[in-house]
Amino acid sequence: MTDYLWDRSGELDEDIQKLEEILAPLAYQPRPLELPATAQPGRRRNLYPVLAIAAAVALAALALGIWLNINRDASGVPQKAEATITAAVEKKDSPEIVDLPLKPNEDPKAGSHPNPRPVHRGTSPVRNQLALNRRHDRKTLEPQTEMSAAAALEAEAGKEQLLLALRLASSKLSLAVKRAQGGYPANLIRNQHKVG
């Protein structure tokens, strides 16, 4: 082994010289980089973040829509006038729901009927009169009358529910206050919401 192959010093072998001559055209020759005319460096944009953000926004909008829909359904109150008011009180031993159709000539705004007519069925307790599910025969009324009657009917049912809720809230609050203040007649206040 000569040092020629290491650092080009020392004696040169003929075979190596021939090989060098043969391979010389393939040796590295420094020259500037030539890009093809069609290549346009810097023009290509990364669209991934934009597409990802768009997808995220679309998903968020979808989720928002679902959430709003669920939230609206969970409110439990009909959104349209023709929808029925849910029953306020139910009892297992008399589970029937009383229907009170509105008569065409009945004016719900009239003050002479602040509360719905009680309907007794079998041995249902009086408090089950609150279990009302009213339907309105829309075909028998003019549109204008129909709208106001439905609204009045809904308001009337809402008033019943409101009174029931306020009674309950008031009785429980009073119970809390009285018990917090000491001696109280617990049996007198308990289950007061059954009344009416």
Place this chain on the structure above:
Amino acid sequence: MKLLISQSWKYASLALLLLVGLSATAKAQSGRLELAQLDALSSRASQTVEVNIDERLMQLTARFLSGKDDDERKIKELVNGLKGIYVKSFEFEHEGDYTAADIESIRSQLRNPGWSRIVNVNSKKEGSVEVYLMTIGARVEGLAVLATDPKEVTIVNIIGPVDLDKLTELEGQFGVPELGIEKSKPKSKN
């Protein structure tokens, strides 16, 4: 393509997380309790009372309340500004028909910041009554009353600036006597 999908999922997850967080925060700050979990109790209860009045129905009802009648005027003043009243009450035949776990979902909501318990009365025999208020600054945003006894669970949730004194004063009014009478005749109204 894989990069696109992974990036999309990352951004979508973040957006959803943000959305859920915002909605949960908004709901928690609104004074509205999620009561739907209690519906499971209705199958075991002998009597169920449920009232759902949202802001729209509240406003509609308030419009139909007479300003001339004293009782109705009081109600009108009380509900003015309220955004909803939700009540669920369950009565059971036997003790033990419901457990504390059944109402834990409500209690956990009431443990959230914003709610503060102003009254808590406990009795083994008579059960407990807890009154919670949600306040933002000095403004009352909601009221919750959780009353439980061995055979009854009642939750009242009022959303909005409720006047506790006026609400407490309502007891025994509107033709409903304070004592337990099964039927009462409503006052005649103009």
